[in-house]
Amino acid sequence: MELSQNKRVADMNYFELIAWLGIGSSHPGGFPATKQNLAVLQILPDEYVLDAGCGSGLTACYLAKTIGCKVMGIDINSQMIEKARTRAEKEGVSHLVEFNIANVYDLPFPDNKFDIVIGESITVFLDKVKVYREFFRVLKPEGRIADLEMALLKELPVNLRHQMEDCFGAGTNPLSFEEWHNCLAEAGFQDVEIKNPQALKDNGNIVMNELKKDWVLIKDLTNKIKRQPTLLPRLQKNAGFMKRNRSYFGFGLIYGRKPTPVKLGFKDWVRQVIFRKKTNSSK
Numbered sequence: 001m002e003l004s005q006n007k008r009v010a011d012m013n014y015f016e017l018i019a020w021l022g023i024g025s026s027h028p029g030g031f032p033a034t035k036q037n038l039a040v041l042q043i044l045p046d047e048y049v050l051d052a053g054c055g056s057g058l059t060a061c062y063l064a065k066t067i068g069c070k071v072m073g074i075d076i077n078s079q080m081i082e083k084a085r086t087r088a089e090k091e092g093v094s095h096l097v098e099f100n101i102a103n104v105y106d107l108p109f110p111d112n113k114f115d116i117v118i119g120e121s122i123t124v125f126l127d128k129v130k131v132y133r134e135f136f137r138v139l140k141p142e143g144r145i146a147d148l149e150m151a152l153l154k155e156l157p158v159n160l161r162h163q164m165e166d167c168f169g170a171g172t173n174p175l176s177f178e179e180w181h182n183c184l185a186e187a188g189f190q191d192v193e194i195k196n197p198q199a200l201k202d203n204g205n206i207v208m209n210e211l212k213k214d215w216v217l218i219k220d221l222t223n224k225i226k227r228q229p230t231l232l233p234r235l236q237k238n239a240g241f242m243k244r245n246r247s248y249f250g251f252g253l254i255y256g257r258k259p260t261p262v263k264l265g266f267k268d269w270v271r272q273v274i275f276r277k278k279t280n281s282s283k
């Protein structure tokens with residue numbers, strides 16, 4: 001059964017809308033950008049990947065299929081997770097990929113679990129440093145974070161910021177590449193860089209671009225518009241905003257590495273023991 005079939009379009013937030021539409025790759029640059037990023041990441045078959053905010057699981061299943069690595073996909077939206085599980089079954093990768101409902105602010109995993117955390121258009125909607133600190137926690141030392149996000153190429157005037165939030169939800173906040181870089185560094189990552197930075201090439205409307213590619217989605221869309229006529233104006237509003245203001249936006253892969261823990265030499269160990277003794281005796 002379709003989970004949101006009774007919810008009115010006007011009551012759906014942006015995530016619920018894309019989940020209901022069944023969009024596979026709802027991030028800037030679409031699936032070609034995912035492939036471009038994976039090419040530079042060179043993930044290995046024995047690495048354990050967390051896809052945070054995995055949506056309907058397209059990237060997670062692709063990773064399992066092409067690399068053979070284990071992937072954990074999490075998303076806060078239950079409809080996304082249901083679609084992702086169905087995708088994994090259909091694509092025969094359920095033995096490698098697991099999907100669960102979870103919140104990136106409070107991941108249900110122990111420290112140092114994953115070799116790499118992938119995000120695609122999720123932190124742009126959230127508190128960046130807070131999320132990056134949680135990714136840091138669940139990554140193994142030397143583990144990598146690779147987050148594909150929308151960036152601002154120039155300052156967005158306040159009226160356009162309001163329009164953007166109206167289209168994609170309150171709190172939607174793309175940063176400049178420099179600010180993205182700083183957030184990752186503030187969360188403790190090192191070797192921070194922006195890989196594959198680029199301007200939006202097409203009209204920038206993620207949802208419309210994905211819908212156009214897939215006849216099944218278009219057919220389904222026609223039925224959905226018949227049932228909920230407010231869907232079309234809502235899609236047109238988002239499409240119009242991106243088309244008019246495309247020159248403000250770009251995207252890139254915000255990349256960093258969790259540092260290696262510092263190994264204590266004998267002298268450091270002695271210093272620590274003395275320090276501990278001193279603090280205990282002064283209590």
Ligand SMILES: C[S@@+](CC[C@H](N)C(=O)[O-])C[C@H]1O[C@@H](n2cnc3c(N)ncnc32)[C@H](O)[C@@H]1O
Binds near residue numbers: 018052056075102103
């Ligand atoms: C724009 S979509 C991108 C989905 C997918 N990564 C992709 O590229 O197609 C953002 C996703 O983040 C999920 N999300 C938003 N806030 C979240 C949170 N706090 N924890 C986990 N997932 C969240 C939404 O449910 C949605 O599926």
